[in-house]
Every structure is written in C-alpha cells, then in structure tokens.
Amino acid sequence: MLDPLLDKVRIVLVNTTHPGNIGATARAMKTMGLTRLHLVSPQGFPSAEATARAAGADDILARAIVCDDLDEALTGARLILGTSARARSISWPELDPRQAVAEAATTAGDVAILFGRERYGLTNKELQRCHYLVNIPSNPEFHSLNIASAVQVLAYEMRMSRPAAGETEKPREDLLASAEDMESFYEHLEDTLFQTGFLKTGQPRVTMMKRLRRLFNRAKPDTTEINILRGILSTIQKPKNRG
Amino acid sequence: MLDPLLDKVRIVLVNTTHPGNIGATARAMKTMGLTRLHLVSPQGFPSAEATARAAGADDILARAIVCDDLDEALTGARLILGTSARARSISWPELDPRQAVAEAATTAGDVAILFGRERYGLTNKELQRCHYLVNIPSNPEFHSLNIASAVQVLAYEMRMSRPAAGETEKPREDLLASAEDMESFYEHLEDTLFQTGFLKTGQPRVTMMKRLRRLFNRAKPDTTEINILRGILSTIQKPKNRG
Numbered sequence: 001m002l003d004p005l006l007d008k009v010r011i012v013l014v015n016t017t018h019p020g021n022i023g024a025t026a027r028a029m030k031t032m033g034l035t036r037l038h039l040v041s042p043q044g045f046p047s048a049e050a051t052a053r054a055a056g057a058d059d060i061l062a063r064a065i066v067c068d069d070l071d072e073a074l075t076g077a078r079l080i081l082g083t084s085a086r087a088r089s090i091s092w093p094e095l096d097p098r099q100a101v102a103e104a105a106t107t108a109g110d111v112a113i114l115f116g117r118e119r120y121g122l123t124n125k126e127l128q129r130c131h132y133l134v135n136i137p138s139n140p141e142f143h144s145l146n147i148a149s150a151v152q153v154l155a156y157e158m159r160m161s162r163p164a165a166g167e168t169e170k171p172r173e174d175l176l177a178s179a180e181d182m183e184s185f186y187e188h189l190e191d192t193l194f195q196t197g198f199l200k201t202g203q204p205r206v207t208m209m210k211r212l213r214r215l216f217n218r219a220k221p222d223t224t225e226i227n228i229l230r231g232i233l234s235t236i237q238k239p240k241n242r243g
Numbered sequence: 244m245l246d247p248l249l250d251k252v253r254i255v256l257v258n259t260t261h262p263g264n265i266g267a268t269a270r271a272m273k274t275m276g277l278t279r280l281h282l283v284s285p286q287g288f289p290s291a292e293a294t295a296r297a298a299g300a301d302d303i304l305a306r307a308i309v310c311d312d313l314d315e316a317l318t319g320a321r322l323i324l325g326t327s328a329r330a331r332s333i334s335w336p337e338l339d340p341r342q343a344v345a346e347a348a349t350t351a352g353d354v355a356i357l358f359g360r361e362r363y364g365l366t367n368k369e370l371q372r373c374h375y376l377v378n379i380p381s382n383p384e385f386h387s388l389n390i391a392s393a394v395q396v397l398a399y400e401m402r403m404s405r406p407a408a409g410e411t412e413k414p415r416e417d418l419l420a421s422a423e424d425m426e427s428f429y430e431h432l433e434d435t436l437f438q439t440g441f442l443k444t445g446q447p448r449v450t451m452m453k454r455l456r457r458l459f460n461r462a463k464p465d466t467t468e469i470n471i472l473r474g475i476l477s478t479i480q481k482p483k484n485r486g
Contacts, residue, residue: 028392033382056387098403137402139276144299149271152392153399159380160341198478211471219462228454235441236479 003033005158009104009111010036011151012073014126017118019044023053023061024148025115030057032155037064038073038112070114070126078109082122082130083150085143092133100134101157113154115147177226185226186213192233246276248401252347252354253279254394255316257369260361262287266296266304267391268358273300275398280307281316281355313357313369314423321352321419322463325365325373326393328386335376336461343377344400350463352418356397358390371453372422374460417465424469429456435476 011029016022022045037060051058067073081100104111116122136153190209193199254272259265265288280303294301310316324343347354359365379396433452436442
C-alpha cells in the first residue's frame, strides 16, 4: 500500500492502561488502512487480551514501537495533533476531526496523533507539544469516548478524505429508462388503471396520474425495470391464469 | 435533549453474539447523544460484561428494547438503513456514512440503522428491508470493523451534521410509509402478481420480488402513496368495471 496520507500518520497512545484498548486500536487502524502504532509506556503490553481484541490486526501490534517517553514517540514527526475533550484549562488552537485530517493531508512530512490515558487524557505539558488539539464533538453530558473509538473516528476521517472515498456511491450499471420509455409507461399505466376501474374520467384522474408520476420518477427506473413494469401491466390487461 | 436528528434514530443490533459489543455500542451512542437502542434476539443480555463496557452508559442499556424479530424492531420506522461490508452479492443502493446521515436528516419520521452479526453481518433478506445499504469505507484487505466501532462512526457523523441539520434541506412533509406498511404492500403485490399470472411459483418469483422491492424502496413511498398503490392492487384483484 502506498498512500500519501495514511502512510505518514502515526498513532501515539500515551500510557494506556487497558491492553484491550491497544488491541482495539490496532483493529481500528487496520480497518482504515493505518499501520504505524507508537506506544508510550503502555501497561501490560504485549498481552493476550490486546491480541484478542486486535481480531486479526496483530501485524499492527507486532510492528508497534514501544517508547519510554513522548520525545521518543515523536521523533521525526512534523505535525503533532493531540486529541482532547473540550473545555480544557489550556487554551490552544482546536480543530474538529475533519479539519485535523485536512491539515494532516496538506502538511509535508510525518504526522503524529496523540491519544491520552483512559482516565484523564493528555497532560497540559503533553498538549503543549501539539500544533493543534483535536476535539471530537460529543454529548456535553457524556463525553467519555473510548480510546479505540476515538482512533476509529480519526482513522475513518482519513479514509473518507482519500480521493477513492468519493467513489463509494457506485454509479448504477443500467441506463435509466429514456424519456420516451417513461411516457409510454405512464400511458400504459393510465390505460390499465382505467380498464380495471381504478381510474374514472375527469379531474381526479389527472391528479392521480400526477401523483403516480411523482412516485415513479422518484424511483428513477432503469430500462429493465420499466420493461418489468410494462410486463406487469400487460398481464393485468390480459390475465391468462386468473383463478 | 431535544434534537431533530438524534432523537428520531434508533440503532438496531441484530443477533449480537458478544455482550461486550452491546455495552460498547451503548457507550458509543451516548457519547454522541443517541439514546434509542433495539436488540433483536441478542445473546447473553443483560450481562455484567455489557454493563462494564458501557462505562457509564448503562441508562441506554436499561432502556434498550429487546425484540424477538426484525419486524418488531422496525415497527414505526420510516427510513431503514443497513450497514454492510462492500462487495455483497446483493446489488442495492449504497451510501457512505456521510450521505446516509444526510438522508436521515432530511427524512421525516423515525430512522432505523441496522447492524448485523459479528461473523457475517446482515442476511440478504434483512438487507432487502433497507432503503439503502451504508458502506463504511475501509481497507479492502481488512474490513473487519467492530460493531460498536461501526456504530461510533455513524453516530459521529450524526453529531457532526447537527449544526446544519434542519436549516438547509427541508424534510419531505409526508411521512414515509412505515416498515410494516411496506411489508404489507409487498405481500399484497406478490399475491396480486401471482393471481394475474405474472408470477409463477419458484425461484424466478423470488428474484422478481427482490427487483420490485429494490425499485419501490428507491422511490421511498409515503403513507398516502402506499395507500394509492394498495388501492390499485385491490382493484386489480377485484375489477368492478372491467370493459
């Protein structure tokens, strides 16, 4: 994999207490294509629990770099981002995850994103190493986001920011029915509904056909679908096996 | 809390195997301000593990609605979204999480987002209940996203969409037909098409009904429109003025 953004980002977990969170972080990273994990003085790593929660992302764990202090984990990093709950005593430039990823994408060189301790996050001293704080918007009454979930959100934004992400909405393979096919269908529909007695002559008929046009236009049927619908109408007009 | 988007969304977990994932889902929801959790035949719930992983979001667990089947969980839902890994055999309209949240924000009435089993997600039959599949972009070589992480990503997008929600795009005024009304319509449609001889028994019937579901789900009919369509079906079944 060669990706200009994903390859230059390292995730730095500072003093993580629960090995399960390290494993879940590795999994969150790998699902989005991130590979570089730095662990500053983690508790209980490596561990079976981390491997279990990694659920197949154990290659990320195996390549994780365990560091004694933050300096070591930040070696070579250019842009440093620190995740933080809002309303810190420290006043520091703040970005939301989408802005942070845009900043990372337009910065040359390595990017480090810091995630703090389960209980109290990053210290003010650690936050002051950062160019920006990253604030994940959350419920003001409950902003206790799990660390691996915070990594997931940032990693997801990185994945979304890639050019390929815009291609998730696959264009429909079949051509939409042509304007004239749609008109023929509506004529056929109106004839059939008149024949069955659903439509009578007069104004309600016009209003009803307008409603049905709105409904079927919204569905944007393709050529095959219009053929199916017309097949149905033909069978209604001349039922062969009516019971 | 009164929020036009967050309040109308229910998270539906289908046949979740690990109670820890249910707890982590509750936490992911609460951090972003979501409150409504429906559980379809969960394994081992309630449980101490779910409560531990909820980490303070146990009010969400306490209010979770445990359902016997998907129909029950979807009662009253208008827009139905199903999360899915890419490259399904089923071809169905797909949105990325951001597009899905935009769709939810501009739809009147309740929204259900479905998350499938840990091992194999949602079945094709379950996916066919959905208006859209939601595909979270991921590493093609490792797209095994944890369920609670998937919930986190969707919930995060909802939180991110809030300031603009309700201001820019006006929701459609009419309520979409409810999940149960849609099912009744499809049953009525299938009966009618069988009666007219358009459908015969066997596999083609299943395939054809799938195609028709895709077409009508795409149109997202409202309550009035479904009543019109059912009126048409009734007239076809018992034509009064057949010429």
